[in-house]
Amino acid sequence: MRKTALTLMLSTLVLSAFGAFFHWLQMMNVFETETGLAALGARSSIVFVVYSLLAALAMAGLSFFLRRRCEQPRGEEGLRWDSPLPRVITVVCGLLFAVAAIQQMFTAGGAGSPLMQRIFGAAGLIAAGALMALPTRRDGTVPALSRYAALWLPLFCCYWLVLIYRDNAQDPVLWDYATYICAVALSALAFYHLSAWYFRRATPGRALFFIQLAVYLDACALTEERSLWLKLFLAAAAVVLAMEEYVLISNMREKAEES
Secondary structure (H helix, E strand, O other), X not given: OHHHHHHHHHHHHHHHHHHHHHHHHHHHHOEOOOOOOEOOOOHHHHHHHHHHHHHHHHHHHHHHHHHHHEEOOOOHHHHOOOOOHHHHHHHHHHHHHHHHHHXXXXXXXXXXXXXXXXXXXXXXXXXXXXXXXXXXXXXXXOOHHHHHHHHHXXXXXXXXXXXXXXXXXXXXXXXXXXXXXXXXXXXXXXXXXXXXXXXXXXXXXXXXXXXXXXXHHHHHHOOOOOOHHHHHHHHHHHHHHHHHHHHHHHOOEEHHHHO
């Protein structure tokens, strides 16, 4: 299933790249020059929303197809890997998380909610370590540290959602942060469903769907005018989730092969 896993992961990335392009066009054209408000019924917004819905349907259909066609691994079997690449990717992404988290802590004085941002930065440092601890051993067994790491990541994203709401609650222009908050929300769901694999409570179809959709929205949110450091969080999360998509699909087995 490795070729299939690579093809499907690349398909997710291609869908995400086009979505990011359409969202970039939208953000370039949707705001009125005089008022700064988003134009109601703008074509660029319609194109982006319609494309996003079609992409989500394609991802849902793919998840359903894999569920019907393949035997879904559970527990350690679904997380097994036999190359150093997943660990290298998670270490690099963890370092990006750590750099962004340190920046958030040291610049909290000028933020709207200094204490909340410092907590966010500290939580991001723990999340950086959690990303590095995600990969299982080569034999597929799950260390206890990986289980705790998998639990921390959705909690971090949930706190991130609270901070986003706190910073944007007074903003009347929803398009300023709608895609961003959806990206973090879907990342929380994706990491939540990913953590279920570490406790033998996985729902493979939902996990793959939310992982793919989180990668898509993270890529779209990267095109917005936002702090580079926040974009590092989004980019690192997208890369790790895309890698996990590959790992999960590559460990599936076609039903015809088993019979």
